[in-house]
Structures are given as structure tokens and as C-alpha cells.
Amino acid sequence: MAGHDKTQQKPQDQAKRQKLDALHKHVQSLKVEDTGFAAIGFCSDLSDAIGKARDTPKPVGDSDHIDGVAASYTRAAELLESAQGDLGKVAKAGLPAVWVGTAGEKASEVVGAASRTTDDTAEKLREAVPVLRQLAIDIGAAQATDEYARLALDYGKSLCGMFSDREQLREAKKATLDGITYLIEADDRAKEGGKKAADKLTKLAAQARTRRVTASGLTDADRLVIADAADPGGPADLNEILSANELKRSAQFRDKMSAQDQAEFDRLISRAKSPQESAYLMKALAAGYDIKTLRSFGEDIHSRDTTWLREHLAPFHTSGDTRVGVDSASEFDVPGAKGAQWTQGDNGTCVSSSTVAARALVDPVYTLRLTTGGHPGDPAYDSPAAFKKRLLNEQIRVHEEGDGGPLPDGGMDLTGKREVLNDELAQHTGGTYEHHRMNNTESRRDALPLIEEAVDEGKPVPIGVEGYSTDSSGQVRTGHAMLIVGHEGDKLEVYNPWGYTTWVSEEDFINNHMDKASDHRLPNAYVYSLPR
Numbered sequence: 042m043a044g045h046d047k048t049q050q051k052p053q054d055q056a057k058r059q060k061l062d063a064l065h066k067h068v069q070s071l072k073v074e075d076t077g078f079a080a081i082g083f084c085s086d087l088s089d090a091i092g093k094a095r096d097t098p099k100p101v102g103d104s105d106h107i108d109g110v111a112a113s114y115t116r117a118a119e120l121l122e123s124a125q126g127d128l129g130k131v132a133k134a135g136l137p138a139v140w141v142g143t144a145g146e147k148a149s150e151v152v153g154a155a156s157r158t159t160d161d162t163a164e165k166l167r168e169a170v171p172v173l174r175q176l177a178i179d180i181g182a183a184q185a186t187d188e189y190a191r192l193a194l195d196y197g198k199s200l201c202g203m204f205s206d207r208e209q210l211r212e213a214k215k216a217t218l219d220g221i222t223y224l225i226e227a228d229d230r231a232k233e234g235g236k237k238a239a240d241k242l243t244k245l246a247a248q249a250r251t252r253r254v255t256a257s258g259l260t261d262a263d264r265l266v267i268a269d270a271a272d273p274g275g276p277a278d279l280n281e282i283l284s285a286n287e288l289k290r291s292a293q294f295r296d297k298m299s300a301q302d303q304a305e306f307d308r309l310i311s312r313a314k315s316p317q318e319s320a321y322l323m324k325a326l327a328a329g330y331d332i333k334t335l336r337s338f339g340e341d342i343h344s345r346d347t348t349w350l351r352e353h354l355a356p357f358h359t360s361g362d363t364r365v366g367v368d369s370a371s372e373f374d375v376p377g378a379k380g381a382q383w384t385q386g387d388n389g390t391c392v393s394s395s396t397v398a399a400r401a402l403v404d405p406v407y408t409l410r411l412t413t414g415g416h417p418g419d420p421a422y423d424s425p426a427a428f429k430k431r432l433l434n435e436q437i438r439v440h441e442e443g444d445g446g447p448l449p450d451g452g453m454d455l456t457g458k459r460e461v462l463n464d465e466l467a468q469h470t471g472g473t474y475e476h477h478r479m480n481n482t483e484s485r486r487d488a489l490p491l492i493e494e495a496v497d498e499g500k501p502v503p504i505g506v507e508g509y510s511t512d513s514s515g516q517v518r519t520g521h522a523m524l525i526v527g528h529e530g531d532k533l534e535v536y537n538p539w540g541y542t543t544w545v546s547e548e549d550f551i552n553n554h555m556d557k558a559s560d561h562r563l564p565n566a567y568v569y570s571l572p573r
Contacts, residue, residue, distance in 0.1 A: 060097060061221055068090050088201065094217075094220065100184050100231035101231075114167075114170050115167075172242055179238075190224040197217035267283070267316050273348060273351060275358060280355070282321060287324050287403070287499055290326075295326060309339040313339075321342060322338070328403060329469055341409060354412075356401040384538060388437075390448070392453040392461065396461050396503070400466055403500075404469045458570070466572075474503075476570050502570065503525075506558075508561075508563045510562065523558060537558055
């Protein structure tokens with residue numbers, strides 16, 4: 042049921058472009074005169090315009106240096122890939138036969154985590170190489186065009202003088218106009234190349250997680266394994282428990298604890314029975330909870346197997362199929378029973394349902410309360426039916442918190458949406474949410490790297506979609522709220538509170554095809570909410 046719900050140029054860049062545009066317009070307006078003082082005045086004006094055009098800064102950058110960096114990245118990636126292959130072999134078959142039981146499992150975990158970390162770093166270096174190569178090409182081309190532009194301006198100036206005939210003066214004007222046009226083309230090429238490279242490199246930087254866990258009493262190997270921990274049943278890199286933002290926040294919150302609380306939390310981590318259990322404790326710390334809550338949460342999840350942890354703490358799980366348009370039901374599974382979906386049901390609570398799901402992604406204490414009612418393992422509370430009832434009540438609570446419309450039709454305006462996002466999410470992600478409109482293809486293209494950066498850091502991004510149709514009463518708008526929860530390559534994973542997640546391409550997002558994550562009524566992404 043559907044509810045209601047630029048990257049800007051730097052000032053100096055804008056000033057340069059405005060200056061060149063104004064000069065081109067001015068030279069275009071000059072009237073060619075080849076007699077007496079009129080010719081002198083024309084040449085004086087033309088010479089002044091040429092001087093101002095030449096005073097504009099040249100495109101900066103060293104394409105040879107950038108090519109050298111790309112080459113060094115390639116060499117580093119080759120070395121890492123060689124090491125990763127060796128580590129992979131060790132993890133699978135190279136451990137000593139006498140390492141059995143706990144020792145063998147521990148060694149396998151450490152080597153496997155090291156292998157995945159090495160592979161991830163090599164992959165990001167490989168992906169950066171063509172970006173740097175293209176940037177070097179763009180900078181070189183921009184500088185060559187700029188140099189040609191200045192030659193054209195010099196040629197125009199050389200043709201203009203007191204004794205120039207009308208044909209020479211016309212040629213001088215044309216050469217000056219050509220020179221200014223080439224300066225503009227060079228400026229555009231440099232800025233566009235820089236923007237594309239910055240967008241892609243920012244994306245890669247966000248995807249390259251900082252694998253650092255803070256806790257005394259842990260070895261470096263323990264920290265590596267916890268940071269690398271993933272829910273079972275799918276690719277590890279698509280199901281990592283701790284996001285980059287959570288790794289950073291967990292360290293910050295631990296540093297703020299008293300020495301006594303630090304010691305108690307470290308004991309919780311050290312006694313965990315799996316890297317996943319430790320990772321969820323770190324995730325709860327990152328969500329901002331005090332030691333009392335962390336202690337209770339730790340008791341509830343202690344010694345649970347990794348499948349149980351996934352079923353009760355991970356609202357969305359990626360099996361590995363990231364094909365565009367493929368849906369995967371988002372279920373809370375109970376062994377031996379069909380799972381209950383994270384869905385808004387028949388109520389128009391898409392905004393509150395997306396908000397509840399977003400909080401469940403970043404706050405495992407909250408998620409456990411929803412999935413078990415505070416009684417893990419008790420069928421009266423820990424069951425699909427009980428979860429469905431609690432989820433509905435929570436969606437309604439948040440709906441009312443945002444002053445949503447009467448149910449079942451529901452709906453919530455953008456003011457209410459901002460309030461519930463910040464009340465429910467901000468304290469657990471560290472970012473205050475603000476709305477940003479997307480009115481056209483270009484604004485969606487500019488928004489995309491910002492959205493992907495936030496998602497890669499582990500901060501879900503709510504979006505609003507809409508569509509218009511016509512009936513006997515006129516134009517009818519349909520609106521809906523969804524949530525971007527994942528990013529892989531050139532695809533986005535979108536949670537629809539109708540009860541599933543879907544992969545859509547970046548181009549679909551940009552070009553009004555968000556109906557692929559909903560239905561034909563809702564093609565347009567018109568607003569996104571970004572944590573600041």
C-alpha cells in the first residue's frame with residue numbers, strides 16, 4: 042500500500058566561467074571597423090579582451106604524475122593478489138593437520154579474514170587505476186586545449202593594428218572568439234574530468250572499510266576477525282555486520298567509557314563464542330548504549346549460533362543474487378517455521394515502516410526487542426506471529442510520532458518524516474537527517490554519489506518516490522517511501538516496505554525507473570534524506 046510521504050562548483054570556478062562567457066559575448070558584439078580611430082578603438086577593445094582571457098588560470102595537474110600513481114597502484118594490487126591467493130590456499134588446505142578443534146577453527150578464521158581484507162584492498166586499487174588513467178587523459182587534454190586557445194588569442198592580437206584591413210580585423214575577431222571558446226572547452230574538460238574522478242574515488246574510499254576494532258585484551262588477529270565478521274548464508278562482503286561508521290563509532294564510544302566499564306565491555310567481547318557475537322556487541326556499542334544495556338544484550342545473545350544471530354539481528358540478508366530486478370523477501374526466520382516479513386501490511390505507514398527498518402539495520406538492541414519481545418527462545422514471544430504484531434505496533438507508534446494521517450490510508454508529510462528519522466535514527470548513526478529534492482535527471486545524478494557514500498558507510502538512506510496518473514477528477518499523485526540499504530558496483534539495493542528488497546541500477550535511479558522496485562505507479566525518485 043503506497044503512503045504519502047549538485048554538486049556545486051567552487052566560487053572561483055564559477056567566476057572563471059562567468060568571466061569567459063562575458064568576454065565571449067563582449068567580443069561577439071564588437072563591430073569591425075577598418076578606418077581611423079574606429080579601427081584603433083576596435084583593436085583596443087579586442088586587445089583588452091585578449092589580455093583578460095589570458096589572465097584566467099590554466100588547468101592544474103600533472104598527468105604524468107597521476108599515470109605514475111596508477112602504475113604503482115597496479116603493482117601494489119598484483120602483490121596483494123599474489124598474497125591473497127596464498128592466504129586463500131592456507132585457509133582452505135594449508136593449516137597443519139594437528140590444528141584441530143578450537144585451534145584449527147581460530148586459525149582458519151584469522152587467515153580467512155586476512156585473505157578477504159587483502160582481496161578487498163587489491164580490488165579497490167584495481168578499480169582506482171582506470172579512474173586515475175582517465176583523469177590523467179582529461180587533464181592532459183584540457184591543458185593541450187588551453188595552450189592552443191592561448192596561441193589563438195596571440196594570433197588574434199597579432200592581426201589587429203592601425204594599418205590592418207577589414208579582412209585582417211575580421212580574422213582577428215574570429216581568432217579571439219575561437220581562443221575564448223577553447224579556454225571554455227579546456228575548463229569544462231578539466232572540471233568534468235575532476236568531478237567524475239572525485240565521484241568514483243569517493244565511492245571507492247567509502248567502500249574500503251576501516252578495519253579497526255578497539256578493545257584491550259584482544260590480539261590483532263581477534264580485531265581483524267571481528268571487523269571482518271559477516272552473517273552466514275551469503276557472500277561475506279555483502280553481509281558484513283560492522284559498517285565503516287560503526288567501526289569508527291564503537292571506538293569513539295569505548296574511549297568515552299570509564300575504565301571500569303571498558304573492562305566489563307572487553308570481557309563481554311573476549312568471552313563471545315563467535316566473531317559474529319563479538320561483532321554484534323560492537324554494533325550495539327556503536328549504537329550508543331550504556332554498559333547496563335550492553336550487558337543485558339550480551340547475555341541474550343551469548344553462545345547463540347551464527348544462524349540464530351542472523352535471523353534475529355539482521356533484517357536484510359543478501360544471498361548473493363544481485364541481479365537488477367530480483368526481489369528477495371526480507372524475513373525474520375524461525376527454524377522450522379515460515380518467516381514473517383518486514384512489511385507495512387495494509388496500512389499506509391510506508392514512512393514509519395521504512396524508518397523502523399532503518400533503525401533495525403543500525404541498532405541490534407532494538408532489533409532483538411522486535412524479534413523476541415525481550416524473551417529470546419520463548420515461543421510465546423519469539424515467533425513469527427508475535428514478531429508481526431510487535432512490528433505493526435512499532436510502525437503505528439512511529440507513524441503517530443510523525444503526526445501521520447488516519448489509518449489505514451495514512452500518509453506523512455516531509456516535516457513529520459524528518460522528525461521521525463531524527464528521533465529514531467540520528468542518535469544511533471551520528472548523523473542528523475535532512476531532506477534534499479531531486480527535480481530532474483541532473484539532480485539525481487548529482488545525488489547518487491552522496492547517497493552511495495552514506496550507504497557504503499553504513500547509514501541507510503530513505504527516498505521518496507512518486508507518480509502521476511489521470512482519472513475523471515483530474516491528475517492524481519501517488520507517493521511512497523522506500524529505503525536504500527545496499528550498494529554494489531553500479532547497483533542499489535532498495536527496501537520496499539511492501540515486504541522485500543530489490544536491486545536497481547544507477548541508471549534506473551537517475552532516469553525515473555524506480556518502478557522496478559515498486560510498481561508502474563511510482564517511477565520517480567523525488568526526494569532523499571541524507572544524514573549530515
